[in-house]
Amino acid sequence: MPDLTVRQQQIVDFIQLRQEQEGICPSRAEIADHFGFRSRNAVNEHLRLIRQKGFIGETEGKMRALKLITPLQRHRQKVANIPIFGSIPAGFAQAKVQEAKGCVSIDIGTLGITPTPGTFALEVRGDSMIGKHIMDGDIVVLEQGVNPKSGEVVAALIDNESTLKTFLLNRGKPFLRAENPKYPDLIPAQELVIQGVFRALIRRAAG
């Protein structure tokens, strides 16, 4: 793929910026305005060359429809938007989106799963799962409504609060275990509500 000239790169950058910021592709007139061109055809000519070099897809006739093809874009995957809940109330299934405290946006390739409407995220509080290398402040992505396998990490509702535990089957009986010697070992999972199964984790550097 041949390289773009400085001007051409500037135009590609501007289109990308606008698409990210506004969610709308700029028209040729708007591009001309931004660069101070008095003729829209200057933009036209640039776009023709950029398209010829393969950095813009074909969208003949359509308006505000420039499809950028950047090197990273070729690797880019669909981005999922997962709601973050502070703590999950009992009546969870009904009113979800309204109570979201935030939103994690991450591509599904990195996430490793295709999110469903039952996918949600929690911020980890405490170090009860430090043995599984899940730290205080981590954001965990969970899947609601699936049956956990033995050894998987789950979020369970204990004392009206979501807590992460390892789910274990011991002679057919489900148990929950905290991965930290400071916490009691096995909790019968008979009447506990499993809110979600661990799927992914995101951690920010401290500080």
Next chain:
Amino acid sequence: MPDLTVRQQQIVDFIQLRQEQEGICPSRAEIADHFGFRSRNAVNEHLRLIRQKGFIGETEGKMRALKLITPLQRHRQKVANIPIFGSIPAGFAQAKVQEAKGCVSIDIGTLGITPTPGTFALEVRGDSMIGKHIMDGDIVVLEQGVNPKSGEVVAALIDNESTLKTFLLNRGKPFLRAENPKYPDLIPAQELVIQGVFRALIRRAAG
């Protein structure tokens, strides 16, 4: 915010789907086509009501410029695209984007930092940083070209391969330490190339 009718929600969903898949907002004619309307004004009427209810922003006169305002969108932040390198060659700064093996897309709020052109990602190999709860297979986001503080995790080029280590200052002298008793303790960091400083981590559930 009043609720949308079923049809109105279908239209909002379709617009969102198209914007995510194509990167381009559908025109009224395309929406009419998709739903089998013989009149574009059916779409027009729906959009008017959706806008009135506050689920679409004002973009008068602009074409293909419907701005969706979904509940999650209100929390949504700018998504950064970070290249993944398998291993970082010595001539790093020059040719970056070309050699990317993949791309992590994640919103900057969750990531915790605003990415720069020097931000990149690596997949962790081995368990040399298990003491800092960084596991084999994790994806770490690093910042290139910044000076690490003592105690921060860094990627260093050792034997032509990137390895994660803890960066330490011992009486003014920089050292690298592996966070696993199996590995040698302190390595003088005099002539080592620090490729990046740890900023964030993403982990997928095993299996």
Next chain:
DNA sequence: GGAGATACTGTTCATTTAGACAGTATGCCA
């Protein structure tokens, strides 16, 4: 110095598109 590419100005034209007007059918609620 000349050829060719880039980087524009200025203009015209056909198409796409949003927005408005007029009218019909259907279901719901009082």
Next chain:
DNA sequence: TGGCATACTGTCTAAATGAACAGTATCTCC
């Protein structure tokens, strides 16, 4: 039964827009 909102069909218009044509200046490379 009447009123009202939703959910459409059908038509028209003006503005936004992409695309094309003609022409100029500058730069690099040969």
